Amino acid sequence: MFEEDIRIMKSREAIVQAMDQLLKQKPFRKITVNDICRTAVVGRTTFYAHFEDKYKLISYILQQEARKLEEILLSSSPEEVILEALLDIRDNKKLYVHLFVKEVPEELKQLLQHTFNIFFTNILQVCKEEGVKMASDNMPSLVAYYSSGVVGMLIWWFETNFEMPAEEVVSCLSNLLGFLWEVR
Numbered sequence: 001m002f003e004e005d006i007r008i009m010k011s012r013e014a015i016v017q018a019m020d021q022l023l024k025q026k027p028f029r030k031i032t033v034n035d036i037c038r039t040a041v042v043g044r045t046t047f048y049a050h051f052e053d054k055y056k057l058i059s060y061i062l063q064q065e066a067r068k069l070e071e072i073l074l075s076s077s078p079e080e081v082i083l084e085a086l087l088d089i090r091d092n093k094k095l096y097v098h099l100f101v102k103e104v105p106e107e108l109k110q111l112l113q114h115t116f117n118i119f120f121t122n123i124l125q126v127c128k129e130e131g132v133k134m135a136s137d138n139m140p141s142l143v144a145y146y147s148s149g150v151v152g153m154l155i156w157w158f159e160t161n162f163e164m165p166a167e168e169v170v171s172c173l174s175n176l177l178g179f180l181w182e183v184r
Contacts, residue, residue, distance in 0.1 A: 012050050014040040016064075019057055023095045028058065028108055055107055058099075062115040079174050086166040089154070097158055109151075116147035146177065 018040035022031045033054060037047050051057040072081050089096050099108070120143045128134065136142055150173070157169060164172075 008050075011040075011042050011046050014042060015047060015050055015057065016061055019054070019061060020095065023098045024092070025094075025098070027098045028054075055111065058108065059111050059115075062111060063118075066115050066119050079170055082173055083166060083170045086157075086169055089157075090162050090166055093162065113147060113151055116151055117143050120146045120150075149176065 015036060018036045019031070021039055022035055031054060033044060033047055036054065036057070037044050040047075051060065072084065076084075121139070124134070124139060124142055124146075128139075134142060153169070153173065157164060
């Protein structure tokens with residue numbers, strides 16, 4: 001059974017790595033399940049045993065990234081986390097441009113928005129528990145506001161070819177969102 005678990009984990013990781021590799025070559029909408037399977041060297045049955053479709057795969061990848069950011073957030077300042085994420089985006093420009101800028105399908109925009117919604121729900125819940133005064137008691141509206149703003153700013157940054165230095169983007173986001181991590 002343990003060997004089977006390792007095989008399952010290795011095939012899932014191969015599929016994730018294949019998507020990462022393909023996103024560096026072409027836009028998300030042009031990537032097919034066949035492309036992923038060919039690159040991962042797995043059969044379609046194996047792919048579908050792990051993921052319903054390529055949207056579920058990218059959702060899984062985004063959720064993993066969000067978890068990593070939340071873990072880093074516990075050991076680093078929010079500004080350091082944001083800077084690390086932005087530098088990763090800039091350094092992996094092709095991947096992110098193919099994922100979020102080039103002819104972005106509506107489903108992918110919604111998925112990105114959903115990922116940020118979860119992220120901000122968690123952050124705002126902690127703030128609320130720590131007694132941070134919020135602009136509103138309506139959590140869903142605050143989550144929508146912050147996640148839409150961050151997603152919009154990231155897409156703008158991609159579309160302007162990262163003209164604004166990552167440190168300046170961090171400063172801007174910190175000014176806009178800093179109260180979320182300042183204890184009052």
